Amino acid sequence: MNDFDKYFADKLNEETRFPRVGKNWNALTGRLDAYAAGVSTGAAASSALLWKLAACGLLALSGYLAWDNHNIRLENQELQEKLELEVAMDTSLSPEATVASTEQPATTFSDAPGADDNTSGQTGHVGLSPALWRQNGRTASDQVRPAFAIPEQIKSSSDTVLAVVSDIDAMPMPGSAPTDTTQHHFSAVNPLPVLLNTLMATTDTLPLATIPTAATTLIQPHHEQLRRFRVGVQVIAGFEQPPAVALSDYHGVGLNAAYSPLKNFWLTASADWMSYQVQSKAYLPRRFYHGEQPKKTGPDHELWQIDGQTKQQQYSLGLRYVVPLRFALRPAVRIAHSWVRENPGIFSFAFEDKLHGGGPGGPNHGGPGPKEYVVEMPEPIWKTNNWRMGASLEYNLPRWTISLGADYISSGKVYFNAVQTYAGLQYKF
């Protein structure tokens, strides 16, 4: 190396003091925490972004459906008002005005044959059931039109019909000898055309039969009684996100309670008890084990496997909004804050003596070596700043609610992110 290069090399190899050691260490710590949680910064960010987008989409859809529902209510209200107005107009029409519209004086029909009533005209019947024209509970004094007004035309034509029918009855049967009495009638009159013509002439001048209308009584929709309190149970299955090789899925059960201060809004509280298994061939990241991990039990020993189980309790407070849709299944969205208590059980660290393997040839002849086990049981710890948001579908019965949902839980200190699915049953009171 020439002098030029040597001088540069010597100068540049001199170690110099640089500032901001603490600041840079803090930045590195965050990355190491993320790595310890089994999540790379990029994957966690993209995963959280997808969930945020999904939550925003769900909120937007809920807002649109709520707005649409509001418009439908307004429309219903307008139609109801219109209907009430029409009913009021119908009921304001008097019976006299209706009767005066007919050309012939009407005959009030009475359900008792031969019975008189107060109306003018003659009573009569043409063989029609009086019950068809009688209104329930109404009499002639009610402010309604008469049950049925038979114009005089019908009365007169009915006599003609009866006369024709009697002529038909008097007709001799085919093959029988005609009598003097009937022959005259039969030869003079073809009864069927006469009957039809009579009826047609009668109907042509009949006023339109008016169907009596009653003032419509609006049937109010049935409103379910608002029950503000709910208590229930749920079963949960959770999946680490992204999935961690050393960690199993976790399962558990829980209790929940809810109170509705406003319609469709619920304040929720829940307590869940869950557990999961840990199995690894390497030392565990801090996310899975926060205690002291034992050193090698000997100079030739290597870590072989770690087995353990951890129990976890989650206590959550949140807010849920049920989208006001009149469907069998109603969607809901919720956000909650959780306090997580992690309680590792017994963890077993197995070390294998690599050098003194116990193969078929005995010690020092290869094969798996003897194992030594170290058992640890760290203290429980609390993990705070965990937020969860999710959606669910609920099916409402008069006293019960069945729900299915999924939440995404994100930890502020990147302890873990997970998707939790649950199925719940709540009692309403």
Add this chain to the structure above:
Amino acid sequence: MDIEPIIEGCRQQKRASQHQLYVLFYHYAMTIARRYTAQVETAEEVVNDAFFKVFTKIHLYAGDQPFRFWLRRIIINTSIDRLRSSLNAPAPDELQPWHDAETDTGIIEDLTREQILQLLDQLPPAYRAVFNLYVVDQYTHDEIAVLLGIQPGTSKSNLARARQHLKTILAQDFEFSKQP
């Protein structure tokens, strides 16, 4: 100082041990990274990237060489990775030679390390990388070629151009300083 217990603690993912190791080798790492980058902030990012690799891949350190050498290699590789996008940038126009290629070495002896770094900062990234790797870190041209993805001949020519640039800049600064 025996750092074996600290390294063992790092293998067990103990944060305290990682912090100790970081503080011990921070200035050493920054010294190396600063040679390859033009700014201190970039060097800090390179150092953090390198230590992240150290702590996450500590199980690959077999202990057959001093930890310092293993760390040095990681920092150099990380610096090259950071510079990789700019290594292929076209070099600026050749500086006009102010004087003969030979430069009075007395000028260099008077320079501080910071001034030499400022000289290096004026080199194009590709020239600076080759100069550091060959002159300071003692890589061969074949190793440099593999590391940078270039031909060994390119490495040699880049080194020659880097020396020429440095001498020219030094001569310009010396002449300028002599002016009244």
